[in-house]
Amino acid sequence: MLAGGCFWGVEGVFSNVKGVISVESGYHGGSAATAKYERTHDGKSGHAEAVRIVYDPSQVSYGTLLRILFSVVADPTLKNRQGPDVGSQYRAAIVPMDANQRRVATAYLAQIGGGKYFAKPIVVPVEAYKRFYRAEASHQDFMRRNPRNGYIMRWDAPKLAALKRLYPDKVRATPAP
Template sequence: MHKIAALLAATSLALSACAEPAVAEEAVNAPAATRTAKEAKGLKTAVFAGGCFWGVEGVFSHVKGVTSAVSGYHGGNAASAKYDLVSSGVTNHAEAVRITYDPAVVRYDQLLRIFFSVVADPTLKNRQGPDTGAHYRSAIVPLNAEQAAVAKAYIAQLGKAGIWKNPIVTRIEAYKAFYPAEAYHQDYMAINPTSRYIVRWDAPKVTALKTMFPNIYRASFLRDAG
């Protein structure tokens, strides 16, 4: 029965979770940050929300220096950190990804540049591509003062650069708690490479990462048990 339930959940997910897009969004070559992150040695953690977490996780899972990428929920409470509730739009959660990274290989400001270049369109409020609702909002969630300072400076830098026609609406949100999503959401791109959503929406983001950031692109997908 558990196997049947899991199969039905996966089938339902594939049909209705993240809406099927017509085309992939266009990557943007965001500039390198003028305010680089000054981070001590040792692994660090970062949280990003940028629409459906499959693609956010997928992109960062191909970045050198990232040692873990976990899909989950941020912004609400533990009781509401469930996919059916989050996707209904009745919680304060955003679909998000918690990243563990080695700043000796990839700095926080470089992760921000990747996020704005190939992960999310920062001018879209409460949506990304075909997915709509506050749970698909674009948000940066700093976990320390340095990350907050770097994020604030970079968003200001991008605003002055005038890269996008519309204003940047990506929010910097205070960290509350992060709740890992259900197991069938983890490593979704690696497990479901032929999914129509992945092929038409998220795979192009990984291709853009490879093209635009070849020095920190990792060909293999970082599999993470969460």
């Protein structure tokens, strides 16, 4: 599971990656009672907008997914914000689903830290999995269904263009569900 700001763009980018089987927008952490868009918007619910990614490791590695997250989707030097969205619900975070993913995530953050790739410190946490709550249907596949939406055009379409430019061999012909 990955968080990288508003889940519309995170889902939109990863659904276009070869080897990704499905991407689902939702809320990580918090409680079921507050796992609603209207309740998470103030940043006090403990949730992060996140995506649950099912992928085929024979086609795309977890490390590649992390590389795409931090070279296309999210700035790992920003705490509790991405693009125009501010608050802990928009934090970037890595939520490993097993010990191997945790090892890869920790090693990857160490690799990109220390000023070698980013001028500012890396502030992305590796968070323990708590619970994933699927977002409302209106948020699923939002970028694909609403390509002319002003937010999508300004903030998320450039991320998809960056994926195609930086990782042309990793782009699917048609998005995953």
